[in-house]
Amino acid sequence: MNKTGIAIHGGAGTILASQMTAELRAAYENALLKALQEGNYILQANGSAVDAVVAATVSLENHLLFNAGRGSVFTKTGEHEMDASIMEGKDRMAGAVAGVKQVRNPIELARAVMMKSDHVFLSGEGARNFALEQGIQLEPASYFFSQFRYNQWKALRDSGKYTLDHSSPLELLMKDKKFGTVGAVALDRQGNLAAATSTGGMTNKNYGRIGDTPVIGAGTYANNTTAAISCTGHGELFIRSVAAYDVSAMMEYKQVSLETAMQEVVMQKLKAIGGEGGMIGIDAAGNISMIFNSEGMYRGMIDTNGKVAVSIFRS
């Protein structure tokens, strides 16, 4: 049986140590640790990488600190529209949803699209109808309400602006730029890889905007012969860069390591076009990389030796 590994992220961006209290930092670290443990529990019980990344992502979706699921930001019209995707590396099956309302855990809906439909990508009202048919749990708007996000949205609402940021519960962090997507990648005992990503999108978003999170190849990709990758950042630039698949393609066609490929995509190619953000990945041997070109990225891993680490800033 193979060794297992799991890595998660809770968003990247301008996260300032000077503005983060010890209490807030501990809250983030505890939430990351809990999500890692939820995913790792499944891996240690010989569960699948798919179930492990869903469990870790659900844990982050259920936490108000992160901009996904329950903690999702408000759209221009005062609603919550969420995106998520998942891919498994053995058969390269995938599932994705965009612009879904009321779904408690969008990553569970993405898994249902992958496992129980003929499709890969469902959107809007139709995706919610599919959720109802599949018995996926819905919640009223009040479930997704938090005073912090509401205040954030009100401040932006009539400005015509939108932000990709702010999953912090403190008003004083409102000016920080942070991309509040969450995600997970894992290797299970059967040697299978999986990647999952979930987001509430941009505060005050308009026009049914879709970022990279539900776009297979951009925000999420997995292939047992290369790696499983989940991204967080300025979605438009990750889409144009086909960022997640580019790491896999470089590994396959140039025979470079996950770390080398990810360094080139995040620190060279994305950076060159202003594509702020980062990504996490795990390869078939369990090597984990977590790279970001922003000031910080909420992240954590339990590697093949069982070593646990969570971090926020650059070191």
Place this chain on the structure above:
Amino acid sequence: MNKTGIAIHGGAGTILASQMTAELRAAYENALLKALQEGNYILQANGSAVDAVVAATVSLENHLLFNAGRGSVFTKTGEHEMDASIMEGKDRMAGAVAGVKQVRNPIELARAVMMKSDHVFLSGEGARNFALEQGIQLEPASYFFSQFRYNQWKALRDSGKYTLDHSSPLELLMKDKKFGTVGAVALDRQGNLAAATSTGGMTNKNYGRIGDTPVIGAGTYANNTTAAISCTGHGELFIRSVAAYDVSAMMEYKQVSLETAMQEVVMQKLKAIGGEGGMIGIDAAGNISMIFNSEGMYRGMIDTNGKVAVSIFRS
């Protein structure tokens, strides 16, 4: 000044010569020729590759023979929901829309997203609101009505089935499998590449299903250093394969030609997972490739020597 080139497609699939009358074949060939001429006119007037692929795609969208724009198939609820995307190869900017209703020419809306918004990917009602703000032409439902498509839909409506097919106006072709997406790729005198793709999706589609057409990297991709590519086929498998970008990545990382890369993606990788369909591409030198693993693909090109060719079957 560089030489110019343009190629287009009007869908791929099981197109049976035995069931196609001379009149119908002529109608398809004339429509393809007209679209090529619309695009080529712009290239010869020193216009941009972006404007050329939009002009060619608009011509196909306006024709009832093809499943895009006016000729779009009916959804499960008896509506028309269209997807489109565009990408240019110089700065790798992109625009895409999914699930838009009433928009006369979805490819023009995709271009507006690319040129006039901060976003890449808009969807549903929000995308239509953006269209209204940009003065993009809308049409009533009657504009998209055709008796053939209506009959096709009625036959499927209560069956719980959907099809990716059928852009033929003849009832007797209804059982053919055909993927009725349209698209264009071009090289302009400035040496810039562009790719565009547009579709009405699957007959009787449900759940807000999105195929590969609006997914940058899957259905559409362009990069001046490699090629511009537009796909048509079983969208779910093209998404999972990140098909369009895979051709570009192979060219960049393995230093193979457009033709070699496209042969491997369409005839090996897609075929191996049952991914029926095809794609067209043009590289920076103006070399054009049009490859499909289905029985036929409506296609045409005007190459760098001015040679004009349209075809449907495998020759």
